[in-house]
Amino acid sequence: MLPENRLAVLLDHVKQSQINTCLYHTAASSPSLYCDHLCDRRNFPSEFALELSDLGGEVWSVRFSHDGTRLAACGSREHVKIWDTQTFTVTHVLPNHGGDGVGDIAWSPDDSMIMTCSFDKYARLWDTTTGTLIKTLRKFTEPVSGCVWAADSRSFVLGSLDKVHGLCTFNVYDDEIIEWNKKHRVQDLCGSPDERLLVVVDDLQNIHVYDANTRELEYDLELKARPTSVSISQDSRHLLVNKQDGEAQLIDLTTRNSVHKFLGHTGGEFLIRSAFGGANESFVMSGSEDGNILIWHKNIGAAVERLPGHQPRCNAVVWNPTDPCMLASCGDDGRIKIWTSKARSVELRARHLRGSNGWRSTGDDS
Template sequence: MRPDGIRTESGFPEVSNCSYPPTPRKTSLNGQSSANGNSHANGSKQPSNPSTYYGHNREEVTRILIQSLHELGYTSSAAQLSSESGFELETSGVATFRSAVLGGRWVEAERILIQSFQNAGSQPDQKPPPEETLVLAADAEKNEMLFYLRQQKFLELLEERDLAAALGVLRQELTPLQFDVDRLHALSSLLMCPTELLHDQAGWDGPVSASRERLLGKLSKSISPSVMIPQHRLAILLDHVKSTQINNCLYHNTAESPSLYSDHMCDRNDFPLEVGVDLTDHSDEVWYCEFSHDGSKLVTAGKDQKVLIYDTADFSVIHKLMDHEKGVAFASWSPDDTKLITCSQDNKARVWNVENGRCLLTINHHRQPVTAGAWAADGESFVIASLDSESQLRHWSIRGQSLYTWKSGYRVQDCAVSADGRRLVAADTEAKIHVYNLLTYEEDYCLPLPSKPTSVAISQDSRHILINLAEGEIQLVDMETTAVIRRFKGQKQGEFVIRSTFGGAAENFIVSGSEDSKVYIWHKENGSLVETLDGHIAGCVNSISWNPANPGMFASAGDDNTVRIWSRNCNRPRPGPAPRSRVPSNGVTQTSALRTTTFPS
C-alpha cells in the first residue's frame, strides 16, 4: 500500500513486482566494502580475469546482468552466471533485509536498519556480523527510512481494518520520529476513512506484495548501490540509450521505441515538409485550425466569420457554421469529438453538435471578445476566456449553467485545460500566466513573464506548458516547478496573435507560426531548429495543428486566406498571392488597410 493520494513528494517509485531468490554464495560477505564498485563491494571472490569490459567495470556489468536475468524470469541462468563469475547480486545483509521487507517482518527489518546506522559510526572492531547490516548511502537518514517502514505497517493494518493496532503504530512509532509532519497528519486522517474510500485516499493500487516492492525500491535509494543495485538498473540504462538516440535524431517522428540492435536515425524524407493540400474555402484571414482528437476532422475559423469542419480523408467540407457575427478566433473539440466550442469577436461563444452542425448553446455573457475555450476532461463542462475584465474566466456546464467565475481584474488572451483535468492555465494580457486547480478553483500560482503571452498549450502528459511570447520567444515551462526548461527562438512575432503547439508522434517537436509567413519547427528535447518552411504566400501564419492520429500530417492557417495541409513526399502547385490581413492580439479592435489589429484599452 502506498499513500500517493496524500500529495507528497516522497511517494514510492513505480516498480514491477519482482524479488530475487538468493544466488549461490561462494565466500563470506563483509558487506562493508567501498561503494565505488572497484573493490568487490559485494564481498564475492576475485574472478580469474579482472580486466574491464570495454572500459566498463567488470563486476558492475556482471551484477547488473544477474539482476536483469532475475527480473526477466531466468532465475537458473542468473544463478549460473553468479556461480561462474564469482560475483553475487547482493550481500547476505541485503538479502535478509529484502526478505524481511517483502515478507512484512517489520521488527526484523527495523533491527537490520538500526544496526546498519549504528555500524556506520562504529570502529572496525565493533562491527556486528555482516548478515545483520547494510552499507548505507552517504545521505541516508535513519528517521526517514524508519518512517517509510512504519508507514507501510500502518497502512497494511488499516487495510485489514485493525484500527486499534494502526492507531498504536501512528502514536507510538510514527509520531516520535518527527519526520514529515504534513504527511503524518494526512495518514492520521485515514483512520476515519470509510473502507470503500481507503484505497483512493491512501493511493492503494495493488496487492500487498506490489506495495512492499515499491517500499523496497524507495528504501534502496538510501542503500549503497555497491551492495544493493537500484531496481531495474539495466532497463533504466537502456532507456537512457534510447533517449539519447531520439534526442540526437532531428526528424524522430514515431511513437515506436528505437531498436537496440542498431544506431537510430530517421529519414528526413519521412517528415511532413511538403504541402499536400491547399484549402481555399475561406474568403479572408484564417485565424485558427485544429484537428480532432481522433484525427478524422479539421476545424478552421477566421476573420470571414466562418467555421468550417473538414473530413480529413479527402478534405471535403462537412459543415459550414455561419452563426457568428464577427471574426472567429478560436475553436476547441470536446474530448470525444462530438461537440465543438467556437469563440468570436462578437463577444459570444457557441457550442455545436459536430454530427449535424447545429448550435447547442450560445454563451452571450461577455462584453468583450471571447478569446478561447477549453473543455474539462469529462466533456460535461468547459471554461470560456475573454478580454472582458469583469468576467474574464468562467466555468460553464454543457447545459449553460454558470459553475464558477474566477476573480475579475485582468483579461485573458488564451486558456487551456490539462489532459488529466486537474489544471487550468490562463494567459493574462498583462504578461502573466495563472495556473488554477480546476477541481477546487484555487490559484496554484501566478507566473510573471518577460512579455505578453499570445497562446498557451499543455502537453498530453500534463507536465509542461508551452507559452508563446509577443517578444518572439517560446518557453517550455515545467508545470510543477515553474522552471523554464527550454527556450525556442527564430520565429517573428511582436504585434499579432501567433500560436505555437506540440507536434509529432510523441510530441517530439515544437511548431509555431510566424509573422514572416513561415512555419518553424524545433526539436523539443535538444532545442535545435529542425526546419523553417515557407508556409504561406503573404502575411502571418497564425495557427498550427498537428494531426494526433497521423504524425505525418499537420495544418497551418494563414493571412493569405488558406489552410495548408503538410505531409510527406507531396508536391502540389501553390495558389497565387492572396490579400493580406491579421488577428488582433488583445484589446479594442480597429481596422487598417492591411488587417484587423488591436490596441490596449
C-alpha cells in the same frame, strides 16, 4: 538482487533516449534495440501537399479533432468550416458568428462537439456529427478568447477579455454557471491533460496558474515580454509560451524554470499560436509574423525546419495528433495549408481530387 522488472525499465530508458535525440522523429512504433534509431528526413512533414482556400478571409486558428479525422478552421469571416482529413472535403459549415469573426475553436475530448469563441462576445456549442447548434452561451461584454474542456466532455471553462467574467465554468447539459471571480482579462488559456492545472495569459505580461479543481491561484509568472498563447504537453509537465518578442519558451510547470528558448520566428502585435506535436510529441512549432513556419526539436532545442508558409503572416500551425506526418497551417492570406512527406503528398492530392469531384472508392476509407 536486481529489483523486479529492472531490465525492462532500463530497456525502455534506452528506447526513449533514442527517440529524444532523433532529429526527425516520425516513427509511431517503438525503436528496435538491434540498431541505432534514426528517422529519415524524407518522411518528415515538410512538403506542401494541399491548399484549402475557401474560408473567404483571414484564417486565425486551425484545430484537428483528437482522433485526427477532421480539421476545423476559423477566422475573420462569420462561419467556421470542418473538413475530413481523408479527402479534405468540407463536411460542415457552422454559420452566423457575427461580422467580426471567430478567434478560436475547441473540440470536445470525445470529438462529438466543438466550441466556437467569437468576437461578437458569444460562445457557441455545436454538434460535429450533424453540424447543428446545440446552444449559445450568454453574451459577454468582451470577445470570448478560448475554451478548455473537461476530460468527460460534460463541462468546459470559457476565457474572455471581459474583466468581470474572465473565467467561467459551464455545463453541457444544464445552465449552471460557476464564476471564477478573477479580475483580469483572459487572452488565451489551456488546461493540463491530467486536469490538475488551468493556465491563463492576461493582456499584460503575466501568466496565471490555477488549480483546476479548487479554482485557487497556484502561482504567477511574470515575463519580460507579453505572452500571446500557451499550451501544455501531453504529460502535463511542460508549458509552451509564445511571446510578442518572437521567442517561444518551454517552462517546467513543477520547478517553474525555463527549460528551452526557441528562436528564429518573429512576433508582433497579433496573436500567433505555438503548439506541441509529432510522434511522441517530440517537437514544438509556431507560426511567425514573417509568414514562416518554425519547427524545433523539443528536447534538443534545435530548429529542424523553416517552411515558407503564408504571406503576410502565419497565425497558427498544428500537428495531426494521430498522424506524425501531417501538419496544418493558416495565415492572413486566407489559406490553410496541409503539409506531409513528399511521398505521401502525391497520394493526398489524388484523394483530395477524387473527393472534390464527389467520387470516392471503397479504398478511400481504408
